Amino acid sequence: xxxxxxxxxxxxxxxxxxxxxxxxxxxxxxxxxxxxxxxxxxxxxxxxxxxxxxxxxxxxxxxxxxxxxxxxxxxxxxxxxxxxxxxxxxxxxxxxxxxxxxxxxxxxxxxxxxxxxxxxxxxxxxxxxxxxxxxxxxxxxxxxxxxxxxxxxxxxxxxxxxxxxxxxxxxxxxxxxxxxxxxxxxxxxxxxxxxxxxxxxxxxxxxxxxxxxxxxxxxxxxxxxxxxxxxxxxxxxxxxxxxxxx
Amino acid sequence: xxxxxxxxxxxxxxxxxxxxxxxxxxxxxxxxxxxxxxxxxxxxxxxxxxxxxxxxxxxxxxxxxxxxxxxxxxxxxxxxxxxxxxxxxxxxxxxxxxxxxxxxxxxxxxxxxxxxxxxxxxxxxxxxxxxxxxxxxxxxxxxxxxxxxxxxxxxxxxxxxxxxxxxxxxxxxxxxxxxxxxxxxxxxxxxxxxxxxxxxxxxxxxxxxxxxxxxxxxxxxxxxxxxxxxxxxxxxxxxxxxxxxxxxxxxxxxxxxxxxxxxxxxxxxxxxxxxxxxxxxxxxxxxxxxxxxxxxxxxxxxxxxxxxxxxxxxxxx
Ligand SMILES: Cc1cc2nc3c(=O)[nH]c(=O)nc-3n(C[C@H](O)[C@H](O)[C@H](O)COP(=O)(O)OP(=O)(O)OC[C@H]3O[C@@H](n4cnc5c(N)ncnc54)[C@H](O)[C@@H]3O)c2cc1C
Numbered sequence: 001x002x003x004x005x006x007x008x009x010x011x012x013x014x015x016x017x018x019x020x021x022x023x024x025x026x027x028x029x030x031x032x033x034x035x036x037x038x039x040x041x042x043x044x045x046x047x048x049x050x051x052x053x054x055x056x057x058x059x060x061x062x063x064x065x066x067x068x069x070x071x072x073x074x075x076x077x078x079x080x081x082x083x084x085x086x087x088x089x090x091x092x093x094x095x096x097x098x099x100x101x102x103x104x105x106x107x108x109x110x111x112x113x114x115x116x117x118x119x120x121x122x123x124x125x126x127x128x129x130x131x132x133x134x135x136x137x138x139x140x141x142x143x144x145x146x147x148x149x150x151x152x153x154x155x156x157x158x159x160x161x162x163x164x165x166x167x168x169x170x171x172x173x174x175x176x177x178x179x180x181x182x183x184x185x186x187x188x189x190x191x192x193x194x195x196x197x198x199x200x201x202x203x204x205x206x207x208x209x210x211x212x213x214x215x216x217x218x219x220x221x222x223x224x225x226x227x228x229x230x231x232x233x234x235x236x237x238x239x240x241x242x243x244x245x246x
Numbered sequence: 247x248x249x250x251x252x253x254x255x256x257x258x259x260x261x262x263x264x265x266x267x268x269x270x271x272x273x274x275x276x277x278x279x280x281x282x283x284x285x286x287x288x289x290x291x292x293x294x295x296x297x298x299x300x301x302x303x304x305x306x307x308x309x310x311x312x313x314x315x316x317x318x319x320x321x322x323x324x325x326x327x328x329x330x331x332x333x334x335x336x337x338x339x340x341x342x343x344x345x346x347x348x349x350x351x352x353x354x355x356x357x358x359x360x361x362x363x364x365x366x367x368x369x370x371x372x373x374x375x376x377x378x379x380x381x382x383x384x385x386x387x388x389x390x391x392x393x394x395x396x397x398x399x400x401x402x403x404x405x406x407x408x409x410x411x412x413x414x415x416x417x418x419x420x421x422x423x424x425x426x427x428x429x430x431x432x433x434x435x436x437x438x439x440x441x442x443x444x445x446x447x448x449x450x451x452x453x454x455x456x457x458x459x460x461x462x463x464x465x466x467x468x469x470x471x472x473x474x475x476x477x478x479x480x481x482x483x484x485x486x487x488x489x490x491x492x493x494x495x496x497x498x499x500x501x502x503x504x505x506x507x508x509x510x511x512x513x514x515x516x517x518x519x520x521x522x523x524x525x526x527x528x529x530x531x532x533x534x535x536x537x538x539x540x541x542x543x544x545x546x547x548x549x550x551x552x553x554x555x556x557x558x559x560x561x562x563x
Contacts, residue, residue, distance in 0.1 A: 013492050014511050017381040037493055092357065093350065118492070120377045120384070122359050123396075127315070127347030136424035137315050139344040152428075158261065158340050158440050160432035162312065166425040176493055177486065211356030211390045215372060218383040220518075226525070226538045232553045235524070236560050238540055243522045245444070245501040246468065246557075 001055040001146065001168070003046045004103060006113040006125065007074050008036035009067040013118060019217040026119075026217070035070055038114025042174035044184050045144065046112050047078045053146070056080050058106065062089050062098045068200060075195035076187030082198070087205035090213075092120075096128035097208030103133055108169070109149075115140050115173040130171035138164060142177025248283045249275040250331035251300070252322055254339045255289035256313075262441055263337035263397075264289075265298050265404035270397050271335045272299030272407055273364050283329045285416075287321055296411035298404060303413045304329070308420060312427045313341040319348035321418040326353060328416070332392055338399040340440075346396045355392035362401040376401075379492060380518030399440070400498040400519070439488065442471035444501045445520070447490055449475035449513075451506020451527065451546055455483035460550045461505065467557045473497065475507045491516035506546045509534025526550070 011017075011031045018027035035043070049055040059074040061067050062085040071082040083102055089095045103111055111130075116123040123139075130137030136151075138144075142161065143154035149168040154161050156175070172178075187195070229235050239246045251271035253264035268284055275282035284300040286292065288310060292303040306321050322345065326334055334353065336346040343359070350357035360375045362383065371388045376398055388395075439445060446465040452458065458472075465472045472488060479489035490497050492512040498519035505526045507513060514537050517523065525538040526549050535541050542549055 011378075013379075013515060017378045019382070092347070096347075096351075118379065121379060123343050124347040124350070124357055124359055127344060128351050128357075130315075131319070131348040131351035137344075137348070138425060139315070140340055156340060157313070157430070157432070158256065159438040160430065162430045163428040164425050165428055170424075176489075181480065181493070211350075211388065212358055213387045213389060214384045215387050216385050217377075218374070218385070220380070220383070223537070224539075226535050226541045228535075228541050228543060230542065230544075232542070232549060232556050235540060235542060235553070236556055239501070239522070239524070240560070243501070243539065245522050246560075 001049060001053065001110055002106065002108045003049060003055050003057045003110045003112060004106060004108040005039065005043045005046050005057060005059045005074070005079065006099060006111065007039050007043070007059045007061045007070060008114065008117040009033050009061055009063055009070040010036045010118040013037070017219070019219070023216045023218065033070060035073060036114050036117045038116060038118070038175050040184055041176055041178050042112035042114055042172070043074055043077060043079070044179045045174060047185060048179070049146065050078065058083060058108070060085065060099065060102050062087055062095045064088055071200055072195050073187055075198045075200070076191040077185045078191065080198065082200040084200065084202050085205050086202050091210040092122045092124035093128055094208045094210040096125050096132055098205050099125070099129050100132040101206050102203070103129070110146070110168055111135070111171040113171065113173050115175045126171050126173035133169070133171070136166045136170040138166065138170070139173045141172045141174045144172060144178060247278070248281040248329045248331045249278060249333045249335065250322070250326050250329060251282065251284045251335045252337070252342065253284050253286050253289060253295055254337050254342050255286060258288065258290055260290045260294055261337065261339050262404070263339045263342065263399055264295070266399070266402055267335050267337040267397050268295055268298040268300050269405040269407065270364065270402045274333060274335065277365065277368050278333065280332070283325070283331065285322060285325050287318060292411065292413040297406055297408050299407035299409055301409050301411050303411055304416045305413055306416050306418050308418070310420070312430060314423050314425060315344050315348055316422070316424050317420050318345045319352055320421045322349050323352040324418045325416055334394045336394065336396050338396060343396065346394055350394040353392045353394065354390065355394045356388035356390040357394040357396070358386045358388055359396035360398045361395050362398050364402070376519065379515035398498065398519070400500070437469065437471040439471045439473050439490065439495050439497055442499055444468045444470035444503070445473050445497050445499045446470045446503045446505070447473035447475070447507060448478070448505040448546070449507030450477050458484065460554065464550055464554050464557070467554055467561065475513055504534055504538070505550060507534060508532050509537055
């Protein structure tokens, strides 16, 4: 099995969110970047397939040279090689189209991604990729087993879970549950040393066009101070008469 | 030209989000001067959709017993083409979020997910979307001729706008499914976090799983869903499905009550989209108070039982 894991390079969850250039650009100043948390779950699941079923695991990111440390981290976790498509990601469709070329050229039969990225929360790249490739697709995956080309999956649905079956090739968008959090891998010294020698191939983009453009960003309106009350009668009164939520 | 809204349903009942997207679609159609067409797939009683402004309801009935991404995308595309839809609007149910990107590719349309407001302009077409786990918004222009909009849950709301609608049936052809359903497991009779208007959530401050009785009772009085912070589910005190936050479930409720939760940034990331936040915590310095609308500095073991009693009396009055 040839597995491709899509890695999004996102601000750490504790990052302060600011904008510059008249609110048209995300301010990267002082921002620590990490592997998108949802992708980390899928990457760890891919490592199980590698170790237990002898799959090969390639990681891919569409992004500028600044994303290479994130790809190196994925290599240190255990991926065999990495691909960086040398283009600034501008929207979900553009990224999905660039990834489509990578999947076709590499002949991957399983593509693992995270269900959304922690920056734009778009929840669109995996579905678009599946559609462009005409691969089977399962979103919000919380469990997956592969036997030959048969795949059994658990996916989250509103109010529960659904067990589904499918066949390779497919795109799976994972989240916590595809592996448990305690099983996430932290790169160790040996992994980091080995990652330095693993191939990180830079490929030029096919020049896919975006379908959307961010005009500008906004921050949520500043929140008023909390109203503290010292008894539950006052709380119920405020929730009923002021906030009108009960 | 028309605006096509997909109204999602499950087991023949419309989801709450279906009424939100019909309400949203009604306004977009008005702004564009287009017809509004609402599509249902094995859905519920169409007259429920008329209440929210659906003039034309297109019903597709077939043998699918549950959601299938490829099939739903194909049906939405067929109806969009038959009805000359320029804009397709989809909800943020789990299935809506799954099918929308497929529809965008099928129609060669730009897709803006997580829309939190009506388009601020239709020429150019600009919608406000949430990003950075609700710590920011981006105003996105969709530059393609056809457009797909995903409407974030609980952001626009359902607005009644009754019309005398008509219903027509549509014969859609099904593609090869690719993915087949084996078994569905749903929590029976419980309000789920995703559907709840009110969520009662508790953290490590509750000390142990044996103390969750009062949380469940409070939720029951309010008709609310129960939720928890991450360490609580990691410790196995509560199921993972209740874990709220950056790595857990997002909550866009009208009222979020946080009991014995510190308000770490990763927890707040999951609840920022909720409208009114109430915090009960012994520590006046708990960061959650900065994010909250109302708060009581107090011991959950004293405050929650009082709150249950007083709410029961309030509900009876
Ligand atoms: C990458 C990453 C992702 C994460 N994702 C998430 C996530 O998705 N969701 C999440 O929740 N966390 C997440 N976390 C963890 C997060 O940082 C916090 O550790 C967690 O939210 C704390 O949970 P808590 O508030 O229940 O517990 P604590 O931090 O232990 O706080 C307990 C609170 O209870 C109060 N308290 C104690 N006794 C009482 C009492 N008797 N009555 C009232 N109040 C009382 C205390 O004052 C305190 O404020 C993540 C962390 C990381 C690093």
